[in-house]
Amino acid sequence: MSSFSVTEPSNRSKWIAGALVIGYALITMIPLVWILLTGFKSPADAISYPPKVVFEPTLEGYVNLFTTRTRQTQEFLDANPPQNWADEIVRQYDMVIVGPSKFGERFMNSVIIGFGSTFLSIFLGTLAAYAFSRFKVPLKDDLLFFILSTRMMPPVAVAIPIFLMFRNLGLSDTHLGMILLYTGVNISLAVWLLKGFIDEIPREYEEAALIDGYTRFQAFYKVVLPQAATGIASTAIFCLIFAWNEYAFAVLLTSANAQTAPPFIPTIIGIGGLDWPAVAAGATIFLIPVMIFTILMRKHLLRGITFGAVRK
């Protein structure tokens, strides 16, 4: 005899649900798999039709991503044997490596701007959220609505005023300018999310710390901050993903100095024909930091996303 339970799903429905989730996950992963595989294909394999799933892997895309190369005469090539494995790869197109590409620099710009603006958003957002959560702030509701209202249109809608403003302030194509811009966009999200998290932390913890002889600020960073770690981590992920992936403002406001990776990667296409493997290699490397950051914050993330729904 099998017993039935109202709340516990049956084995069969568990199987069906599992299959659906796995199927959906596989479909959403196809573009990622395509990027990962294309990065290791030769240019010919990359554009072959039907697409090749089995191919001979090569690091050509990665070499092309990180280097600049020039075509040389046969005499030059014969006179100078290849110096390393990377050089050897480019020799098959009669080229030599003449130096590193801009990718490393652009990638570092992304790291500085992405993590910088995330840090600033979280820092300011936590302080503001704490104040909104705990103190009597005059016009509190109006201020919170005002902060939220900056999110009510697509940020690109204000691209032209921001472009002019940045030009006049000398912020165009600077790291500081991009950090400030992304912080400005993210801060509303940070304040609202973090306020929700801090509201959930009972005031008694701080009051206990006040009684135990600590100042308000000590109580904040010794008791409230550790309690808000989950919220801070998940908010940081959201902020970082936005700043990391942002494309439109990066194209508009940066060029030689502070350009981030997203506007740089498409420019690879133009250098030596349609170099899909290099583009795919760039995209793969570009994904890694966010992936690592998300994995590090993973244990906080689930509770972060479902906050408010799950009570302690």
Place this chain on the structure above:
Amino acid sequence: MAQIVVKNVKKMFGDFTAVRESSFTIEDGEFFMLLGPSGCGKTTTLRMIAGLELPTSGEIYLDGEEISQRPPSERDIAFVFQMFALYPHMNVRKNISYPLISQGMPRAAVKAKVEEVAGILGIKDILDSPVGGLSGGDRQRVALGRAIVREPKAFMMDEPLGALDAEFREHMAEELRALHDRMGATTVYVTHDQLEAMQMGDKIVVMNNAVIEQFGTPQEIYDKPATMFVADFIGSPSMNFLPFKGTVTPGSEMVRLNGHDEAVPKMIEGAEGDLVFGVRPEHVFLSNESGYRAKVLAAEYLGTTQIVTLQSPNGELKARIDARETVSPGETVGLEFRSPTITLFEKSTGRALRSVLNDEVLGNG
């Protein structure tokens, strides 16, 4: 340890008055209860003494020093919260040592002190466990440990037993009282449970609607209530109120209750009009000689006693009588009241009229 004097303290939240000008004195070493229904201002009063709220006006003296506007860290008062508020990211030892670390006490001294306190409370074996998995009682002990570890001038406790199971509560109440007797520290304890207040307190303040109704020892408050609210709030079942119209003159020792003369303590104050005859259930007796008749509505058996609900000409009342007496619903019985315990109230204000019974208590406010 210290005396606490609360003088004309008042607290407003916007237009809402949480505590109206209140004054009372907590003597050194007293176990002092703030008792009242929820929302009466008792917790606000406690928080003002601790410094978690600042009074709108008035003064608070701790050991002779005016502290009403100082931050809590400068008051040397410990606070035990209803939900304990143990720091969830620290283990038991860290929780208890936290107040000492803020004072900059050397590490070795902190360790010794924490061990000593853990020994007093019997929680040595859980010192290194996280607070998350502790039972309610152990959490309570850790919260107490955090309070007593730095030997403050006074303890504030905000319904510390409210979060515990009923069966455990009684045990913890005894433990708390024993701890207080051992340490001799001035303790202010907020509760809405009148039994807890009577059981543990040296003195009780009864509050209602932001006002102090009465202030005294448990016996004074039980036997000589200053207002109908206090008489009703304290005791279970509460005092019987029999409304009647009549006149009382100073010096009289009788009132006329539905045509029957009932003896009362010698009155000092007179009044006329709508009055209330207040008598506790244990001072009501069934007697066939009495001309004051009432009908039995129900009887609840409680083991040693029983509570009999009666319909009298002046309204319903309850009597606590010996369980061996037999009464059956529907029968009519005569009632007698133990006259020295009677309190008369003025119905419009709810105030007790002065008599030889309560003059001394009402005289000291």
